[in-house]
Amino acid sequence: MSGFLNSSIGRKYTMALSAFFLMIFILQHFAINILSVLSPDTFNETSHFMGTNALIQYALQPVLLFGVIYHFVMGFILEIKNRNARAISYVKNNGAANSTWMSRNMIWSGGFILIFLIIHFLDFWFPEINTKYIQGDMSGLLADGEGYRYYEELTHKFEPIWRVALYCLGFVFLSLHLLHGFSSAFQSVGANNKYTKGLKGFGKAYAILIPLGFIFIALFHHFNH
Amino acid sequence: MNLTLKIWRQKGPQDKGKMVEYKVTEISEHMSFLEMMDVLNEQLTNKGDDPVAFDHDCREGICGMCSMYINGEAHGPDRGVTTCQLHMRMFKDGDTITIEPFRAKAFPVIKDLVIDRSSFERIQQAGGYISVNTSGNTQDANAIPIDKHAADTAMDAATCIGCGACVASCKNSSAMLFVGAKVSQYALLPQGQVEATDRVKNMVAQMDLEGFGNCTNTGACEVECPKGISLENIARMNREFFAASIKG
Numbered sequence: 001m002s003g004f005l006n007s008s009i010g011r012k013y014t015m016a017l018s019a020f021f022l023m024i025f026i027l028q029h030f031a032i033n034i035l036s037v038l039s040p041d042t043f044n045e046t047s048h049f050m051g052t053n054a055l056i057q058y059a060l061q062p063v064l065l066f067g068v069i070y071h072f073v074m075g076f077i078l079e080i081k082n083r084n085a086r087a088i089s090y091v092k093n094n095g096a097a098n099s100t101w102m103s104r105n106m107i108w109s110g111g112f113i114l115i116f117l118i119i120h121f122l123d124f125w126f127p128e129i130n131t132k133y134i135q136g137d138m139s140g141l142l143a144d145g146e147g148y149r150y151y152e153e154l155t156h157k158f159e160p161i162w163r164v165a166l167y168c169l170g171f172v173f174l175s176l177h178l179l180h181g182f183s184s185a186f187q188s189v190g191a192n193n194k195y196t197k198g199l200k201g202f203g204k205a206y207a208i209l210i211p212l213g214f215i216f217i218a219l220f221h222h223f224n225h
Numbered sequence: 226m227n228l229t230l231k232i233w234r235q236k237g238p239q240d241k242g243k244m245v246e247y248k249v250t251e252i253s254e255h256m257s258f259l260e261m262m263d264v265l266n267e268q269l270t271n272k273g274d275d276p277v278a279f280d281h282d283c284r285e286g287i288c289g290m291c292s293m294y295i296n297g298e299a300h301g302p303d304r305g306v307t308t309c310q311l312h313m314r315m316f317k318d319g320d321t322i323t324i325e326p327f328r329a330k331a332f333p334v335i336k337d338l339v340i341d342r343s344s345f346e347r348i349q350q351a352g353g354y355i356s357v358n359t360s361g362n363t364q365d366a367n368a369i370p371i372d373k374h375a376a377d378t379a380m381d382a383a384t385c386i387g388c389g390a391c392v393a394s395c396k397n398s399s400a401m402l403f404v405g406a407k408v409s410q411y412a413l414l415p416q417g418q419v420e421a422t423d424r425v426k427n428m429v430a431q432m433d434l435e436g437f438g439n440c441t442n443t444g445a446c447e448v449e450c451p452k453g454i455s456l457e458n459i460a461r462m463n464r465e466f467f468a469a470s471i472k473g
Binding site: 004013051085086089090091092095139180183192206 | 227231232233242244290296297298302323325328329330331344394396398399401411427429430432433436437438439440441442444445448449456457459462463464466467470
């Protein structure tokens with residue numbers, strides 16, 4: 001199996017599998033975040049459950065982190081290998097004649113998503129880890145003890161316009177990445193059949209609607225708080 | 226038509242190479258692209274200059290030798306054709322045409338527009354065949370029932386002429402469309418099943434060894450392929466390779 005994992009096709013498979021996992025995670029992340037618009041109380045309760053459930057925290061969270069790191073690291077490794085496969089570039093290359101901009105620039109959209117993700121982790125994930133596992137406060141309550149802190153923290157983060165703009169830009173790049181990545185992941189695992197056309201349509205809808213939903217949430221909290 | 230040509234000139238494999246500009250006049254729109262190159266070479270020869278080296282053989286879209294990257298596309302702006310089938314009617318009087326060799330580390334330039342595609346042959350030698358005793362007692366092929374759809378799909382894959390346009394068009398210089406087609410043409414037929422596991426593993430291993438890049442599914446290869454080889458062949462190769470790796 002090590003031969004498979006070190007082969008060009010094996011790497012495609014593992015990139016696709018990590019992509020599937022991340023796409024499911026993004027959907028779940030959106031489903032919880034939209035609760036902050038629909039029902040702050042439900043958002044608080046769900047966030048507390050996600051943040052304190054042992055299975056999620058100690059089993060799924062490490063898998064997620066591994067998936068994120070693997071997808072980025074392998075993406076950059078493959079990009080370097082691919083660039084090395086053509087020592088001299090074309091003087092004139094009309095890439096737009098045969099492929100989409102998104103498919104040719106996955107490394108750039110992915111790179112911007114990485115920058116966004118670092119900012120996102122600094123904003124939410126690291127403070128959360130600090131509160132729970134360094135300070136040891138697993139209560140999820142506000143400093144005054146009056147209710148959960150999650151909704152307050154979320155809305156507070158979206159007060160500065162620069163952060164909202166940055167998040168919107170990050171989601172635009174996520175959309176561009178998914179517009180190619182969604183269907184590409186299925187092709188990589190060998191799924192190209194009579195359902196491919198429909199799957200591509202679903203992928204486009206996913207790639208546009210989910211990031212658009214995240215943008216809506218950021219704008220909603222900025223203009224309502 | 227009067228045209229300006231910007232052509233990659235390289236004296237040999239070790240030469241750095243550069244783009245050189247030429248003017249050609251009185252080109253008929255009915256000429257093929259290679260005939261236009263013949264006119265240029267005649268002009269150069271008459272002037273005592275070194276003619277532009279380019280590969281060609283059948284000039285009817287079958288041999289896959291005429292590997293030119295024309296105005297940023299493998300085999301030029303037309304679809305479903307090789308360079309020899311590209312006609313000058315695709316261009317306008319006064320156009321500037323950029324002509325380069327197919328670029329990939331696994332396709333080193335021999336001279337000018339001539340490249341070495343023996344990496345494709347080594348991939349074929351690694352597994353692109355079936356072992357059949359041809360000493361006179363070969364079974365009639367029609368004696369083996371084959372599903373019509375499978376036969377047609379295998380034939381579609383087998384139309385790959387190994388020209389390398391897929392590699393040239395791919396931003397990663399990936400050879401997966403070529404290898405996918407060669408794997409598929411056997412994988413779909415009963416005669417190919419006996420060596421299926423070793424075939425895909427050995428061909429993919431050789432492909433990786435030759436230094437081709439990874440496929441990122443841009444689909445450029447499928448668009449530029451003169452024989453319309455489908456991306457389904459890459460997906461089939463991926464499935465075959467996964468199944469072969471599980472078998473061990």
